Amino acid sequence: MTQAFDAAAQQALLESRVAAALEQARKLGADACEVGASVDQGTGVNVRLGEVETVELSRDQGFAVTVYVGKRKGSASSSDAGEDSIRAAVERAMAIARYTGEDPASGLADADLMATEFPDLKVHHPWHLDTDEAIELALACEAAGRAVPGITNSDGAGLSSGEGVRVYGNSHGFLAGLKGSRHSLSCMLIAGDEQGMQRDYDYSSVRDPALLASPESIGQRAAERTLSRLGARRPATGKMPVMFAPELAGGLVGHFLSAIAGGSLYREASFLCDRLGQPLFPDWFTLMEKPREIGAMASSPFDNDGVYTRDNVYVEGGKIASYMLSAYSARRLGMTSTGNAGGARNVRIEAPLVSQQQLLARMDRGVLVTELMGQGINGVTGDYSRGAAGFWVENGKIQYPVEEFTIAGNLNAMFANLLGVGNDIDTRGSIHSGSWLIDDMTVAGS
Structure with a gap:
């Protein structure tokens, strides 16, 4: 579909360019330097109503350098990883560093935190399919959906496949790369009745194309x-009570992670400031990350600072057990990096899991939310308000679809009022979660 992508050769090339940039920064007088480089190549096809709409071939690369002169910092980046562009980026970064103010927290992560082991996490699975094969899969996906009685139109189906390499190095002598791949197939369909039109979708996203859901199952x-x-x-x-479908429950986990991220904490822009060790969730709830999980969507042996990754427990027995810190945010807070420059990786929940039917029975009367709209989350106060759509539940059973309503609460109370987690786990992203049943939310409908 695209020109051949030799990931190993690309990694070797980027590593040599990163090493050259580090050496140039040293010669120009930098006390320390860190460099990140990446290259990604992919293809995507989109079809609609049985016809090909687009075929896209992409190749993106980036190069970013940060130098430290004392406690002064300068950064520059380029979309060109050629030798001349890299040299120019290092020179620009040095020039910037001469004019910036001193920051006591700036600098590389501590040398003794650098990753030293680089196991094969099996996150690189190239997919050698040509354009015709990709189009055939997308067409089969849409056709399966359109064949279902009641479907009147389509917003199309799409397939994307890509792989890439990222390399990070710094003047501690750290230099490492990681190859990865991601493949996805999706379909969005339309149906109508006397009340109007409705649309919805399904998709599959994986590292290994052998694990991709079948086109027919996605369309159906x-x-x-x-x-x-x-x-x-x-x-x-x-x-x-409000039940959040698995893909939306993952969003609630994301709000929690944002609140315990070092950047939010040292800026005092989080509703969870100074809450370490305090209860937030029920005592049966534990939340952790497993950044070295084999084949997972966000696995990596090192973070964006070169710090080794390790399993971190963020919530244990309902209590906040750890913050999520990069080297810089850790220094600002007087703490130690948790290996989270770039965020959390492969977030997992430990809790007594039950079926969605059991959660509905416990709900008795309320709403099951399957779609959220708007961005009504205040990270400082924890206030939460979103437009929603989903299903009305009565006597523990789904009765009919609902839309054009708002759900509201505060994340502190919502997390404390978590009644149960479902075993219907969505594994398509970095955060794996089942449905969440939360008590005592405000629903504003008719």
Whole structure:
């Protein structure tokens, strides 16, 4: 589909360019330097109503250098990883460093925190399919969905496949790279009735193309989800339990992780400042990351500072057990890096898991939310308000679809009021979670 991508050769080339940039920075008088480089290549096809709409071939590369002169810092970047561009980027970074103010927390991560072991995490699985094969898969996916009675239109199906390499090095002598791949297939369909049109989608996203869901299953699931939304009403207004579908529960985990991230904490822009060791969730709930999990979507043996990654427990027995810190944010807080420059990797939940049916039975009366709209989250106060769509639940059973309503609460109370986690785990991203049932939220509908 695209020109051949030799990941090993690309990694060797980037490593040589990074090493050259580090040496140039040293010669120009930098006390320390760190360099990141990446190259990604991919292809994507989109089809609609049985016709090919787009075929895209992409190749992106980037190069970023940061130098430290005393406690002064200068950074420059380029989309060209050629030797001349790299030299120019180092010179620009040095020039910038001469004019910036001193920052006592600036500098490389401590040398004794650098990763020294680089196991094969099996995150690189190239997919050698040509354009015609990709189009055939996308067409089969859409056709399977359109064949379901009641589907009246399509927003199309798309397949994307890509692989890439990233390399990081610094003047501690650290230099390492990581190869990776990602492949996905999706479909969005439309159905209508006397009340109007509805649309929904399904997708599969994996490292290894052998694990990609079949085109037919994705198309059929997209059709089922779309048809289930027909005849939607507005729900009643009041205080009631709300269940978040797995992909939305992962978003709640994301809000928590943002609140314990070092950048939010040292800026005092988090509702979880000074809450380390305090209860937030029920005592049966534990949250952790496993950055070296084999084949997972965010696995890496080192973070963006070169610090070795390790399993971190963020919530243990309901209590906040750790913050999420890079080298810089750790210094600002008087703490030690947790290997989280670049964020959390492969977040997992330990809790008693039950079926969605059991969660619905415990809910009795409320709403199951399957779609959220808007960005109504205040990270400083924890206030939460989002537009939503989903299903009305009565007597522990789904009754009919609902839309055009708002759910609201505060993340402190929402986490404390977590009643249960489902075993319907969504594994398509870095955060794996099942459905969440949260008590006593405000639903504003009719």
